[in-house]
Amino acid sequence: MAKLRGVFASVGDRVQERPVATLALAVLLILVSVGGAAQITSVTGNAAFVAENPTYEAYSESFDHGNVAVLVRGDVTEPATIRAIDRLDRRMSETQNVYSVTSPADRVRAEYGRIPDSERKIEAVLGSPDYAIVGVTTDTGLSQQEERPIYDRAVDVKQWANFPAGVSVTVTGSAAFSAQMSAVIQQSTSQLLGLAVGLMVVALFFLFRGVRLRLLPIVAVFVGVIYTFGAIGYAGIPNSTLTSAVFPILIGLGIDYSVQFHERYEEELERNPPRTALPIALGGIGPPVLIAMLAAALGFAATWVSTTSPATIWFAQTSILGVMLTYAAGILVLLSVLTIYVRWRFDGEFDHEADADGDGDDAESTEDRLASVGTVGLLLGRSSRVFASHPKTVLVLALVLAGAGFQVSSSLDTMTDTNEFIPQDLPAYVDLQQFQSVTGGGSSTSYSVLVTGTDLRDPEVLRWMVQFEDVATEAPLITGVDSPATLVKQYNGGEIPETEAGVNRVLADVPEKTLEQYYNDGRAHVTIATAQDMTTGQVISFLGNAEDAIAYSNPPPGVTAEVTGTAAISTPSIVSQINSRNVTTALGVLFVLLLLLAYYRDPVKAVAPLVPMVFVLGWQNIYMYELGISVSPLGASLGAMTVGIGAEYTIIVMERYYEEKAREGVSRLDAVQIASARVGKAISVSGMTTVFGFSALILSPFPILSGFGFLTVGVIFLTLIASLATLPPTLVLLDGVAERVADYRASRGQPA
Template sequence: MSLTSLFEKMGKFADQNRKLVFIGFVVLILVAVYGAMGITMYSGMDTYIQKDSKLYQDLDKYNSMFSEESVIVMVEGANVYDPAVLKATERFENQMKNVSGVDSVGSPATIIKATNEQVTGRSEIPSTIDEVKALVALNPTVYEGLIYDNTHSLIAIKYSADLSELQKEDITTAARDAANFSVFPPGYNLIITGDAALSADMNTEMGGSMVILLLLAILLMIVALGLVFKGVRWRLYPLVVVIMGLIYTFGAMGLLKINMTMVTIAAFPILIGLGIDYAIQFHNRMEEELARCATRKEALISTFKYTGPAVLTALFVTCVSFVSLLTSSVPMIQDFGKLLILGCTACYIAALFFGTVSLYYLDKFAEKVHAKEKETGKKSPLSRFLPTLKKTDLEACGTNELNAENNIITSTLNKVIDFTLRHKKTIFLVAIVTGVLGFYADSTIPAETDFKTYMPQDMPALVDFYHMGTVMGGTDTINIMIQTADISSPHVLKWMDEFGTYQTANQDYVYGAASLAEIVKEYNGGVIPDTNEEIRAIYEQIPESTMEQYSHGNSLLLLNLDVGSAMSDLPMEGVKTLVAIVEEDLTWYQIPPGTTATITGSTVPYTELLDSLLSGRVQQTMLGIVLVFVALLLIYRDVYKALGPVVTIALVIGWSGMIMYAFNIVYTPMTAVMGCMILGAGSEYSILLMERYYEEKSHGLQATEAMRTAVTNTGIALVVSGTTTIFGFLALTASAFGIISSFGLVTVINMLMTLLASFVVFPPLMLTFDSFKEKGLKQMLSDFKNSIYSIIKPNKKTEMI
């Protein structure tokens, strides 16, 4: 059974079971609402790194043993050595220790009390600033990271990474409350930041941003449909249909446990843009069939029969191009791909069944209202919302205001197709040259992997984070986990000390090394003892919180290399090189037997993300092109039909590189998927034009006339759907998230170029391919050679022949 026959049967089923179709959609809405309740906002590290990778497992091990997540509180004031400030810090600490989920609270007050007990036997904060400073001077290394200068100190509230996002937000809220109740002296300020505060603000921003983007996208769609979908009844109705598809997408997202991240929130305005295409195509075909004096039943079945397979082909190719996103090593890109595939499918189903059947009922209801008006002679208030198609006589059949000759879109498209057919050789040459230049420009575009630049820069927690960075300097580190048989081994500690000293002396961006080796030296007159027993005795004197900071059990040590603000000062290629040099040094700087060292920490994942953005995006795009070509080849079993849309969109992908280069837009996890987005969103236009072209040829039209008819009929719907898609993507540019707004800008420009390519490059390309198919390969190559030569040296054309 052919696809056309299958859809014809589906159309008959939908016509005979219209009420059942409506009931089914209502039931699905209830299921979707239930599923949507399970959606969670998430911004953790595992949105960047796959959980089953060695990188993630090393990082997880590091985080679970050495780097508990924390809320950081910076105390800022006249003198943080003031006993009144330390006592207020102690009150704050005591309040936070009782908060559910908090594992520990570290502050200068705790260590000063412990040191005072060792010196005087009294576990209390001294009464004078001089006494406090004297205690700090005994072991200054212990206070590194807690007291920075006279005016700034830190309090670290640590908690398990296993806590839910809500529990982490509760801890941040409790810290803000504790700051108010701890009664710090006048003039002192507490700045609360850290992963939990950033995450809480991020989740709030993501939720608010998604609502704003959706509302703005819908508003822009209304404007677009009002401007370009003229002459069609219920021209805003496609928006209702696509919203129905979005509801189902939200439900599927919750049921399949797809997290809402800063990337996936961008999927919904995109889905409005893509989904509106399907709704408009079915809407336009229903109206076109009714305008031909078809009955509602005939119009419904014809729409299913002809538009259903064409749009399904476009949907299939779109989803195939998004499949390449699932190969990304970045989890949130994978989720983005899943969501686009689910959403496009949901919008297609909503448009095919709900859209066409509801239009059937709207037309029927409109006819009844106007019939009653004729019968009673009274104008119904509903008539302005329920216009009927004017079919006064047989001559009127087959006309439609949308397709009228005086329609501005039709007139423009006629001029465009005339121009492209007259200048097709020049168009081919310019398109190919600019496309190749675009691919070259694309290879020079850098990537941005600092996730903080993706966030809204006025987000309170981020502003506080930056403020803390300006006060305390860079806090980036390269963390080296050292697995050994005994953490008190003098050979291991001496190696750590020597390796840290070597890195500090030889690497421009390594400013120091922190480990138990440094602390042991502080306690032992600047040298590391030669026996395990002496080292164990020193360990007994070191505060437990400090020991936990640099060791775990009796087999794991931590060496932290301070790289300052390298993550923000260096390009990511530089950070990657720095990590690679440290890794290389570890291979030749001989580590004691039975001991291993692993580089991990928050710096390393971003170097891996860099690789994913710079190399993974090229692979995804190439895979997408291949998948789309294979899909079209399987569908049409015709290499020319497969090549037409693929060549057209490949050129647009090249042009996209030129646009990004010209606007100085860097690659992020969002812009890195641009190639797949162009494939998915843009291939539909070429496919629908091609489908209509061959449909018109099957009706007996010559190739040129068939293409002209396809452009002026289907082209109108494509201009409308393309314009509304662009308006939908335009909403992305208003996002407070830089990662989304830059993506939105590039997407809008790319969609404009896709429309341009669909009407300027594709028609002459498809006609040329059709000609090649008829002439054969040998004649094709000869014609191509002559065409290029005639463009370069038109006056020599006859000589060549």
């Protein structure tokens, strides 16, 4: 511990010796980060929740076609409208990575060889619909980034096709939704970032009084956010709905680090000249804030290792990089600018105020130590002393409330449908819903089964598919099955040929693109139709029914069938993540406990900061229950985050407690009072600014982020309360036990 303090004091000495060079390094890193930020990509929808899966990758490569749909509404049998549809059809057919295009114009051309001038002739082919769909199917195996140029092309061609006035044309479908969602996520990220910065400015202006350059922490943390953008770009971590929540969180956490550095530097300037104030300040506050930062990173790491959902992993990875880089920015930017400012504005004023080593503090009385803390500091100190004077009462009450919270945990609602994550009035979502309504539900009501093995055209395999269809359609929630057997029977008078050669002869008559929907790359594709608008529970039941039907129908030896696709994988992944949230929280507690044990090598100092966090874990469930906040994939990670984030406050208070207790003639209660008075204001300010930062999420248009914002704001309040109300009695109680154990060992002649 002493060695780490020495390292930070040395860093502080280097910064105060070369503040301009340090600031120049920070600027250089900004320029480097801009290059990384330009490489960030976005992933949206169910794809963000689908982990690496060999079956899904094989299915995607062979059968998973994306789509762009152009929904045309109005007088679609008007010759001018059909000609515009035909122009769009032909131009999109020439687009790279487009597999096929289908439209009503195809049927009209097939009938007449051209688009006739007579609306009556067109109606003879199409009837009198009030809408038409141009379906653009993309090649298989395309990423969302590769599909987006196709959507952009469709938007451009829509204008070029020159549809008549009064005809409404909407470009939608999976690729369109992905592209529009990416734009919305980027816009939302920028808006949340700007809003969080604005709220932080207000918070610091009114709460962080009595210090030089009180808005400087905002500059430091914003630089840290730029570093984070660059880091995730270089690391290849994409942006997603969940990742966009990271940056307001980083602003809230980064402000904590910078405020602690700033406050301690100002405190040391009261007693020491600038030449020694910075090394002393950073040597004192650097290690506990470092441990607090690492604790926050480990909280996010617990989320990372306990889930397979890519979106949640990207969220955790971005958060880990972010807390580290905002911590570094606090040293590089904030302390160097403060040093330059103090030298320029107050050069020579401090030399007479204290000795260069600052050794006169040990003789100060408790009253002297509390003389300059202000009204808020005095109030916090006295309150903590009262709580610490009645440790058993306070801790039992806190434990009872936490126990009640753990009891209601199982009664909390959950948010597992990815459609609930996005704004319900989002134009991209509304367009997609309208398209799916027109087409009878679209891909949202069908799931895929990938069949692999040898001789998949063997009549025995086809007869198994017929048996699977019979079994599956008897199960609840399954309304139909379309398989290669269905195709063969359609082209062979309802019969399965007796030999594989016979099957091949039948399939030779099937159009190539139709056949590729069933057989491709040596694999077979079965589609299961389901009830529309299923709940998450029904989706899980359906998947179970489909897997049971596969097992019961007994595929032939060497043949494997698995339900796959983004919807089939993402929904169980999200449900599993939410159901395992207690495991994630336990991992967070364990990781932070091991960190504290490794740093302090003292069980009391390792356990004490976590006791208030255990209380908060229970209290937050009561908060969620009373406000009706659902548990989302983000909320499922909050327990581990709470331990990591909240440990900062408790570690800083505990460090100051032991620092004060080491002074001559200071009792445990005196140490609690001084520690809470001296750092309580700083953590209250940083906590409130964190609340302001997190509150930006409340205004997000994405329900999953808005709910997470409400949740985190409440949890930060609870964490502050626990740090100032339950940590002092915890310290007094555990420290007293530790002293009695040490005295007992000493009396028995054992090493303490």
